[in-house]
Amino acid sequence: MHSSMSTNDTRPAVATRLADLRAAMARHGIAAYIVPSSDPHLSEYLPGHWKGREWLSGFTGSVGTFIATADFAGVWTDGRYWTQAETELAGTELQLMKIPGAASQLHVDWLAANVAAGGTVAVDARVLGLAGARLLGDALRAKGVHLRTDLDLLDEVWNERPALPADPVFEHLPPYATVSRADKLAATRAAMEAHGAGYHFISTLDDIAYLFNLRGADVSFNPVFLAHALIGRADATLFVGEDKVPHELRARLEADGVHLAPYANAARALQALPDGATLLLDPRRVTAGMREAVAEGVNVVEAINPTTFAKSRKLPEEAVNVRAAMEQDGAALCEFFSWLEPLLQDAGRAPLNEVDIDTHITAARARRPNFISPSFSTIAGFNSNGAIMHYRAAPGSCAVIEGDGLLLIDSGGQYLGGTTDITRVIPVGTPSDSQKHDYTLVLKGLINLSSTRFPRGTRAPMLDAIARAPIWAAGIDYGHGTGHGVGYFLNVHEGPQTISPAVPPDPHTAMEPGMITSIEPGIYRPGRWGIRIENLVLNQLVASTEFGEYLGFETLTLCPIDTRCLDRALLRADEVAWLNDYHATVRARLAPHVSGAARDWLMLRTEAI
DSSP states (O other): OOOOOOOSOOHHHHHHHHHHHHHHHHHHTOSEEEEESOOTTOOSSOOGGGOHHHHHHOOOOSSOEEEEESSOEEEEEEGGGHHHHHHHHTTSSOEEEEESSTTOOHHHHHHHHHSOTTOEEEOBGGGSBHHHHHHHHHHHHHTTOEEEOBOOHHHHHOTTOOOOOOOOOEEOOTTTOOSOHHHHHHHHHHHHHHTTOSEEEEOOHHHHHHHHTEEOOSBTTBOOOOEEEEEOSSOEEEEEOTTSSOHHHHHHHHHTTEEEEEGGGHHHHHHTOOTTOEEEEOTTSSBHHHHHHSOTTOEEEEOOOHHHHHHHSOOHHHHHHHHHHHHHHHHHHHHHHHHHHHHHTOTTSOOOBHHHHHHHHHHHHHTSTTEEEESSOOEEEEGGGGGSTTOOOOTTTSOBOOSSEEEEEEEOEEETTEEOOEEEEEEESOOOHHHHHHHHHHHHHHHHHHTOOEETTOBGGGGHHHHHHHHHTTTOOOSSOSEEEOOSSSOSSEEEEEEOTTSOOOGGGBOOTTOEEEEOOEEEETTTEEEEOBEEEEEEEEEEETTEEEEEEEEOOOOOOOGGGOOGGGOOHHHHHHHHHHHHHHHHHHGGGOOHHHHHHHHHHTOOO
16 A cells, blocks of 8 residues: 655656657567566565666556557556556656556557557566566467567666665574574475475565575665575575675575575576476566576476465564564554644644654654664555545645644554554544544444454455445445555565455465454545555464364554544444453553653543543
């Protein structure tokens, strides 16, 4: 639920860049050129070097596919970004092409319909996911269109393309790293053995950071670093920038059988695998370029990365650290809200705007122990801006917070002992009856799913309707998933589980003990207001019966849910009991960490209703 909106007028630059791209396409005989929103690791948040779609189009959302032909240019993106894309593409020749969800392949259908037989479509295979490349290739072949994957036209036309990030890699150490690198490698090798594989190749940055107990700062908000990894039966190679690993850390890696090689050498290592070797790779988490590099005599087994499952199932020792991080995060929020609320009630104050929210909420977290950085770019949306799901306030265009309405704040932190993500909505002035109605329905959705028990192994997408049921009952819906997995001092969006109707309920989405997931239902009324309430929850075994094992959720997030926006008449007795129990827990857990105005605010906002 996290992105940004641009305010710079890039329209003249976009026209020039598009003309340069088309000239390069003509030189190479290319009918259509594709720039996906991805890098060689299929990351959600990209280093500047791979923000080619943003550079070409001016659209700054985190999901989208850019396509240019001689007489057309457009960006395909889903409903979370339509308002933003309309604003940022306005005044350019680029068209917004609306798609139903991030996984949509409508741009492939468009290419198949609009590129003449005998024409060539080009894309850089180094940043194209393998699964998407297969779909694209099949669709174009059926129409007699050639697919070329060896061209990075951005390198020809992007003269000031940012260099690769050079931040140093550091070690994630005990007590926060609770399993040794050697033990994680041994578990990965056991999974390889089960697949009959002697080698395993990994490109996804959070899998690599998890496996090697390393962290970095190459990607905004996610503590990861650019690397590929090739795991063998006895040793492993980490392909990483030459100067990024300090000498002492390099020696510790070598002691664990981990050798370093230049970042650019990963494809070459795949080409050099011996004939008859068996390689495990994840087709959802590797690019077409890396798959094409695998030597022909190598047997390839396709299955989900073992580390994707392992890192999603937090161990009891990790859960202890996450709970401690949640207490620090909650205390920071008490300090923030105890600063904010008196200001909002002060008629003589200087104007407060949405950007001020981000500044002060980040400063409050930064005062807490073991805080590293925000876990995404803070969303602070007042009234109509709260209805833009991926809104990002920017100086010069953001709203001033004044009058009556609702302020939505979605924020989070990276701590050595965990990753947080929380959304709260507070009233400014007097909320209307309609706003209270919507707010209460959203809370009912949160409580409904938070209270649910379900069989172990239930596919996560199947839980989505439980949060929506009270909202659907009022004839209302929301256009995003209900929950995403969250990493352990890692990516704020983590698989394999996702609570969303847009995700197929595949076996790998099964809910297992130890997984941390968000629950974040919402209601958005464009031009008026947006409401979302979000907590993180931990899967816990709660019962074992003749019908099997059952899971329930432990709510991890600790921050009051504002009761001033409630329509008390809409809540059942059990829902009131849930809210009062939650607030009693928040009070007990946070009180030791706050004092003065922050403590007073905590006591006030956790009073039973």
